[in-house]
Amino acid sequence: MPELPEVETCLQGLKPHLVDATVKHVVVRQAKLRYTIPETLNECLSNQILVDMSRRGKYLLLQFPSGQLVMHLGMSGHLRIIDAATQASKHDHVDIAFTNGRVLRLHDPRRFSVVDWWPTKQASHRLLCHLGVEPLSDDFNGDYLYRLARRRKVAVKNYIMDNKVVVGVGNIYASESLFRAGIHPKRHANAISLNRYHRLAEAIVAVLKKAIESGGTTLKDFINSEGKPGYFSQQLQVYGRTGLSCYSCQAIIKSSVIGQRNTFYCASCQH
């Protein structure tokens, strides 16, 4: 479910309520998520102060004095702040209860979420250490995309969704960015000029920033951390618009499966 803008929206929504709070206890109702949640999680977190919250790609990082809680929402996960009296329902897998009465609750029907504990003394988490650049950092630009694409003949859509290249570009924003840049999603990554990579990098940044400003995309079930829907779906140019006419040229939007994922584009605007 959540792409980078959704995770960022979630982070910004949660942060003011939780930073500086002390963990009272942790309840794990379903430990079998993408990876099995460590049995020691309650012992690791209890009585610790949440020092800071941040994001790396689509991972959420909760910083405690002795380590980091690494979370990922997978396809269908969401986090909510509730009060301690709220009854748990189906797919409410983890509660982190704080002494201020707030509870951070993870809900995830498909169970692709990740919740893991990583002690401070260790090097970077195994799921984080291989990640590429942040798209909203200074390290991300057309030169970078061009340079790393030299020996990559995959479709450019797969290339920009590759975590080792750049993090946080998921299926929706990959289609949206390529449309904005005028690049056909099936074009080989190594067959795109430096100038067009500059355009693509700018498009990715613009699309992500716009989505963050709009509070994340609303698809079927995205609800941000305060329980209100985001509004970016109203701004989608191609995603989910198969058979409808292109807002730019009125040609019919096409879709095809690239790298096992549905991909949307305008064959007239994108080359």
Next chain:
DNA sequence: CCGGCCACCTGCGGGC
């Protein structure tokens, strides 16, 4: 190193 494919899991909508 690279590309392609699979698995993990549940819910939902459409077609019959």
Next chain:
DNA sequence: TGCCCGCAGGTGGCCG
């Protein structure tokens, strides 16, 4: 009404 199929926002891992 009910069943079956395909599809859904992610991504690590395996194989050739």
